[in-house]
Amino acid sequence: MATKLVFVIFILCCQMNLAQDLSKLYEDVNPAVVVILTEEKALKQVGAYSQMISSEGLGSGFLISETQILTAAHVVGVAERVLVQFFDGEIIGATVSSSFDEPDIALITLAFPKKNASVVTLGDSDRVKVGEQVFVVGAPYGLAHSLSSGYVSGRIKNGNASNPFTNSEYLQTDAAINTGNSGGPMFNLEGEVIGIVSHIKTITGGFQGIGFAATSNIVKELLLKRSIPWSGAEIFPLSEDASKLLNVPQKNGLLVQRVVRSSPYGKLGLRGGTVKATINDTDILLGGDIILAINGIRFEMTDETLKKLGDYAASVKSGDPIVLEVLREGKIIALRN
Structure with missing residues (x-):
């Protein structure tokens, strides 16, 4: 009986210590955590018509330097406006620097450094x-x-x-x-x-x-x-069957869903979708541009092509020429910066 009692007391003490440790850890890291407020465009159906409306979003993130914040790609990927609210209540605007949809990660940069910034580190x-x-x-x-x-x-x-x-x-x-x-x-x-x-x-x-x-x-x-610059476009890769349905003149293409107006691709004049549809149980927007090639690299859903595009994107510097070959309303055109 005494042995069981000692064991129970030991377990309770361990739990109390763990709770105290967690509380202390929270106090240490919490000031680095931020709230991210966004505004983006979303397609809304009104009767027989559809129109783009502004939609507010909410997410979280955390500081890794006085100007850099990590968050999820789906929080900021097509945001027209990004505001960051800090632990002390201060709000600072930010822009997206890099974003990857598949792992759902993004890096955003503050308009100016956060004073007395609390930061956290990435572990292994x-x-x-x-x-x-x-x-x-x-x-x-x-x-x-x-x-x-x-x-x-x-x-x-x-x-x-x-x-x-x-x-x-x-x-x-x-x-x-x-x-x-x-x-x-x-x-x-x-x-x-x-x-x-x-x-x-x-x-x-x-x-x-x-x-x-x-x-x-x-x-x-x-x-x-190896950060890749943010394009500002939400895209949907087309399979060979989907490409045939949309009369795409090659096996694969990138169907543009939404584009941030102030982004690199937005400034090129890339157009997003205007009509809601469902393909293979996936909701998408039709009517937007279909990207066929980026700076001469023709899009295919192969690892080799995606690696080429990744290497190219990682090498792009501000001011470098960008040429998008797109299919728009049945015609192939080139968009240039």
Whole structure:
């Protein structure tokens, strides 16, 4: 009996120490977490007509320097306006520097440096093991700087390392993730960021214990080591069958969905879609430009072509010439800067 009592007391003490450690960690890292407010254009159906309207968005992110913030691609990818709200209440505008849809990660840059910035560091996600405790800080449903904790439940990795566009790696967790958490940091118990909160799997629409965060190592590789400039266009890759349906004069193309007006592709005059449709259970927009080639590199859904496009994009500097060959209303035209 005495042995059992000692064991119970030991377990309770361990839990209390863990709670105290988590509370202290939260106090240390929380000032680096930010709320991201966006405004983007969305297509709305009004009777027999459709029109583009402004839509407000909400997400989370975190500071890695006095000017740089990491977040999720779907939070800022086609945002016409990005505002960052800090722990002290200050709000600073930002622009998107780089973004990758498949791993759902993005880097944004502040309009001016944040004074007395609190920053966090990226840990080594390869060292993370299933069963480790983690915690997430973000703004679920607008409740800024909320904490949830849980465990790493698994790891999912897809893609070829030579091609940056289809690479992704996620940590699965049961830590609560809801609308507004996207882009926020997932921390280990050393206070290092090991993931960027991305999405959940759900039947009800709410959190059901299965959430995903892009790993810190995929972030380092794609956003920090070989950053590719943000294009400002949301695109949908067309399969060979879909290309035939749309009379595309080659096996594959990139169907433009939405374009940020002030972005590099927006300034070229690239046009987005105007009509909602569904192809193979996927909702898309039709009527926009279809990109056939970028600076002479003809688009194909092969690893070789995607690697060429990745190498080209990583080498682009401000002011370099850009030529897009697009299919628009049945005609092939060239868009140049």
